[in-house]
Amino acid sequence: MTSMAVIVAVLTRYQPGGPSERANVLAFLVSPERPTSIENGLTTCRRWLRQLQRAKELNLMLPDATLLIKGADSLMGPVLTRSQQSVFRLNSFRNERKLDYMPTFDSIVAFGQLILAEYELLQHSENLMDDSTYAFLQSLALTGKLAVQVDGALMFRMVWLYLIAEAVTEEL
Helix, strand or coil, X not given: CCHHHHXXXXXXXXXXXXXXHHHHHXXXXXXXXXXXXXHHHHHHHHHHHHHHHHHHHCCCCCCCHHHHHHHHHHHXXXXXXXXXXXXXXXHHHHHHHCCCCCCCHHHHHHHHHHHHHHHHHHHHHHCCCCXXXXXXXXXXXXXXXXXXXXXXXXXXXXXXXXXXXXXXXXXX
């Protein structure tokens, strides 16, 4: 079997840009799986953005913008909705770009990129402290010695809390 025959066989079997790929791309854009973890959110969000670009490359008739926004909303999942700062930034972006009542393709892509950036921020802020430091800060917050809510959403907040915890332990 020649190399040309192998290429023809692969292209005939998998048909890139064929009807099944088109259907899969459009179905994923409208209803992606809801992420349950930060890593899952990162991969799902990256895949959603790639599929959006692939739909543009294939010259597909994209679904209505409201359906794309619904798909982007499901990318947030329970992980991002736990972070109040992320929800605030995402809602501010939605309001500024008029996503709910006058969405454009560029604003939808930018919204997807913002969701990806929020997942990356959560991933990096989660890795800042180990579990023992986080548990120590939570115990201080629960006992009332540290009157700050510890949610681990932003990196600078965790560094600040860590410094406060160091100061509190020196006083104890």
